Amino acid sequence: MAATMGLRARSLNLPVSLLNVVCRRQLSSTRTLFAETKEADKENGSKSEEETKMTDLEQKLTEEKAKLTAQVAEYTDKYKRALAETENVRMRFTKQLNDSKIYSISGFCKDLLEVADILGKATTSVPKDAVSGADANIHLKNLYEGLVMTETQLQKVFAKNKLEVINPVNNEKFDPHIHEALFELPVPDKEPGTVAVVEKLGYKLHERTLRPALVGVTKAI
DSSP: OHHHHHHHHHHHTOOHHHHHHHHHHHHHHHHHHHHHHHHHHHHHHHHHHHHHHHHHHHHHHHHHHHHHHHHHHHHHHHHHHHHHHHHHHHHHHHHHHHHHHHHTTHHHHHHHHHHHHHHHHHHHTSOGGGSSSTTOOHHHHHHHHHHHHHHHHHHHHHHHTTEEEEOOOTTOBOOTTTEEEEEEEEOTTSOTTBEEEEEEOEEEETTEEEEOEEEEEEEOO
């Protein structure tokens, strides 16, 4: 290197000492540039490795977030279903409890219906002229009035406990929920499927049919 610079110095007529100074400066600059380039490459490599690590971490966090979100949705759905099922059970239990309170007397009421039927037949079987007028039998009249009072009081007890009479009116449409057809009658000028005759009164307890009314129904001629 020195020999080459010496030849150049001779050819350019420059002092060798000056040329050596220039060479040292150039060499120092080259070393500095090489060191900076190496450091920059090192930093770039470090940054690239960190970016790769960050990308992997972000991917893992994204996957974990998706997994946790799915689990939260699953548990939320199970929780809502459990709440709905609990509410349904509570409502069914409440309805059963209320029904048991309301219809606990249904058996007793059915037994009383026979008593009401007998009282009704007893009062309707007495001739009106036998209990009214000057020729009325006083003993029969007193008995009849006692039966009527008993029947009236029994109907008041029925009404108090929401036990209502089912007494179909003439030409009422047959309803299988509250009527029971015993026979059919060919009746002119009446629409088929209507109530023609009531054989026995029905009763319902709190809108539930306790005993359907026994009826005869019209049919097409």
